[in-house]
Amino acid sequence: MPALKSPLEVAFKGREGMRKIVICTGTGCIANGALEVKEAFERELKAAGFDTIEAFEGLEAVKEPKQAAYLSKSGCQGFCQMGPLVSIMPEDILYTKVKPENVQAIVARTLKAGEVIPELLYVDPGTKARCRSQHTIPFYQRQSRFVLKQCGDLDPENLGEYLAIGGYQAAKGCWQDRTPEQVCKEMLESGLRGRGGGGFPTGKKWELTRVQKSAKKYVICNGDEGDPGAFMDRSVMEGNPHSVIEGMMIAARAIGADEGVVYVRAEYPLAVKRVRKACADARKAGILGQDVFGTGRAFDVNVMEGAGAFVCGEETALMASVEGERGMPSPKPPFPAQSGLWEKPTVINNVETLATVPLIMSMGAAEFRKMGTATSPGTKTFALSGHVRNTGLIEVPFGLTLKEVVHEIGGGVTNRKGKLEPLGFKAVQIGGPSGGCLTKDHLDLPLDFDSLRSIGAMVGSGGLVVMNQGTCMVSIAKYFMRFTQNESCGKCVLCREGTKQMLHLLEDITEGRATLETLDTLQELAQAVQRGSLCGLGKTAPNPVLSTLKHFKGEYLAHVVDKRCPTGECKALARPEIIAEKCKGCTACARKCPVGAITGEAKKPHAISQELCIKCGACAVACQFNAVVGV
């Protein structure tokens, strides 16, 4: 099967001289005004005498390529913090933070006069160099955009374009020329592992479902991405929805399913809309339906919106939700492969996994295995956030080290004021509320399923939160515990009550009520919840606690024994004091104190009453002489 063509190649073939303007319309860019930018382009292109092509189908009608501009929308390109992003092709210029008022200049200067507008280019904060194209921006340079590759180029709402680059050819090949056994075999050989968190081999999952004897089987795409700060699946669904549907079709062929469900969180309206449209378009084109690729066999896909519960990302809870039941997990066995949706054998894969499937089928398992590591082949998308210079959606081959991700793609760690701080790295929380933290000891650790598991962390769904030295690790554990505690479905006691009690114990620690016994209780409780909970959410909920207890025990002890938060983040433990030697007696602090806790005569050192102080920090801000410490 041929590999996918580039959308650019397809668009420009025979139309040399034409321009393609790609406006990123991922959620981040839309929020920053990408749709207004697009309107401005429509207006300005017309005013400048360009023939504007809005959709891929319109390319056929282009008579004079030099006068034509193909105005295309794309899915998320990952560099959300710099949006709205506009690319001009074939010159390969990337303009960042484009505003509608910039558009006239872009049309006049770049499209007409062929010059680059330096003010709209990305400036590398390290080198201060202006980067003309994506390929020269460090954020992109170390990435391997594979699953996300088309997300930046392709119009996600246009089936024609997806078909033109060779889309649905992989599915067609599987349905027409390969047996289910062959499809499963290829998938097994590829070594693809589930991107949703567990890392279970996809081929094995399919094979287990294929061998079940049942006239009815289902394929479910799990798009209930709920980790705070993670948006990998959303980007794929928004940026290349057809690739997900094609992946589902291949899975359906592999197991013998005739019905599929895409379960998308309702908080992703754009993803819902685009996947729905993709399904409708594919159905209209006869790709989905009663007679798939003329084989006489049926497969159709419906989209269902999740109602906003994190736990519905857990497969048994998700299926309960699809069935109209309360979204609560149930014990396994039975596994979905044996008895899933409506008690029928069911394959349930994550969005990113399914989007990888057509690529594997096109390039072949052997070629796919060239990316990544031996046991974790391929690439993984991560949502990079926190105290790094570049945040956004990244895709890297498995096996890249943590250091490469943080320092090269992320551009280094920043301090509280957002300035680069070379030694500022403290930890990374990987895998969201279910994951664990990695420390500076792990900077050379290759990011793959097994390496991470070996140190008690997990790839998870792909959240990567970088934390600097100013971050209190107990507070971080508390933050994630509050999240899981809120999201617990309430079914099993260890998760329902355990997360609540862990949160209380963490609050005791950050608010100065804890003793050494609290730490033992916390450790034992966390272990019991991890070992004994019913579902993945519960089993992984204590991970942030256990890993911070393991790697930052000293910080816990400081809170418990010294009643002190080393980073000063825990306000309840703060003890603001005025250093008498530094205090000039200017009275600025006393005048600012809202509760009258500061006393002292003018021109003499002042003092803070600990009983009255509410630890607001106003005194420290007011002091011109850095005499106030501890808040």
Add this chain to the structure above:
Amino acid sequence: MENVSTVIIDGREIPLEGEKNLLEVIRKAGIDIPTFCYVSELSVYGACRMCTVDIEGRGLQTSCSTPPEPGMKVRTSTEPVRQIRKVALELFLANHERECTTCSKSLACKLQDLSKKLGVGKVRFRSVQKSQPINESVSIVREPNKCILCGDCVRMCGEVQGIGAIDFAFRGHDVRVQPAFGKSLDEVSCVFCGQCVRVCPTGALSPKSETEAVWKDLHDPKKVVVAQIAPAVRVALGEAFGYQPGEVTTGQIIAALKMMGFSKVYDTCYAADLTIMEEGNEFIQRATTGGVLPMFTSCCPGWIKYVEQHHPDIIPHLSTCKSPQQMFGAVAKGVVAQEMGIQRQDMVVVSIMPCTAKKFEAKRPEFTQEGIAEVDHVITTQELVAMINEHGIQFRNLKPESLDMPLGFKTGAGVIFGNSGGVMEAALRYVAEKVENKALDSVDFHEVRGDAGIREAEVHLAGKTYKLAVVHSLGNAKKLLERVKAGKSQYHFIEVMSCPGGCINGGGQPVSARPEARQKRTAGLYEADKALQLHKSQENPYILELYAKSLGAVGGHKAHSLLHTRYSSRRRILGEALDLSDGPGAGKVEVKVCMGTSCYLKGSQDLLHRLARYVSENKLQAEVLPKATFCFEACDQGPTVEIGDQVIHRCSLDQAVAALETALDARRRSQAAV
């Protein structure tokens, strides 16, 4: 042993004999593995985590959800397993109202029992109790602060009874079990069968106690207090005092009741014999004169409420006979009081029942004549146990005493009423003899006995075949009803009991940890039937005397007025409408929009939204109180809206707005006048 598949439990080889999960195998191995949420008759839930075990090669798994596989090596107590159980128990206790000394379930509470057994000496976690109000219905008391959310009640109500009157609401730590919209059990589709009470491991669900009222009447010198003992009580009460399930302790119960001050102790089985006379006769009448068939039994108040709520169309199929409890009350106060020379109002009838729904039944308005209830108090077997204990009676040392006559005399037919199939069998003993006009050779109808949820039988009488069905549990009743309504099954006579196994397994019976208790109680009643001299209701001399002296003919006018009743549709949810505004409602114009299924399908929700928008856009919130209500009983004319005192069917937004403005004008005028 070569062909037998086995598993290793704590080093011992245990054969597999078709157990559906590992937990059952472990119990068979003699290990009392702890659990809250595993109930063998319900689906596996896996929420309490107490039955976690260590399976070699698989790690920690809950044994309730693991199918046993040959060769499995299981350890039921390891350090991690103990840790999980103890931590789980501490977590339960931290969110549990630990007022054990005043709890009705104290000493029978599983949480208390396991905490002691597992040695939870201290709860290290802070109490995270949210104070939720107690919900007292006529039959069942819910104390949410004692609920451990094992879901046994929810699954019992939904899976076995097919009702779903309670379910989980909210999530995470806010999860609670409650009826829809947090209403009281009195206001929803609960039939008060009490099966939820039976499976509740803590004091979160208990029968509504009436013992205080009984003591008061016992201690009132003006009152003559008489008791009736239901058949199922005698084979279960003893369990609370160390007797085997199924062991009959009627004599001791009578002695205890007499010590407490009951004037007379009678038997509900007598009234069951009376029921058979009326019900058997009713069936013969229906069958021979082209009456409505199939006929359903009407002894079970849970079943009656279920029909009234969910299947009012089959009300004509219900036997019009009162239940034995109510027939007893009617005869006691209508006939016996007079014979004893006392006023009706001075007689107090106390029923001792295995059943929580009987409490509801006794309070139905149909069973109160001239302000005097036929049955004054209904106490469950459990409550009688409590009274015996309170009095300090050493039950095991009691010398058995005899029932009082005439209402203490019964035949075996009345005794087996407590078993599923018993009413049918008792009726057959009457019907067969009457239809064939000759004495029966054998009184046992084994074809209607057994444990299957739906049993069918045929009897051939006087050249005609009668098709019969016996069902127990309302879930099975629902299945059978669907078949009957679809015309797939043709029956003449159907017996329904709400509780699995019949009354012997009622919601008011002593809680038994032993799974075989139900079968033993059933066997106990059949044995009691055998031990009696007479087995056919029509041979009960006191019944015959009652007809001869007081009632006249079986099914006659007097019998009818005293022993039969009527039913009515209860399809509608009761109670207040849901207030949709924030502020106080007094003096506002009420706008009630029906949210019943029919009106909903005809767009009532949309109408309510648009009306609410009209109210807010025109800033009428201070004058208008929008409410969602349930049913105006005009489903074919929906959507129905009530504005002020005007009810509008097929209501459009324009009509509603016009009516609202009219009502507002009237309100403003009257206020201006004031």
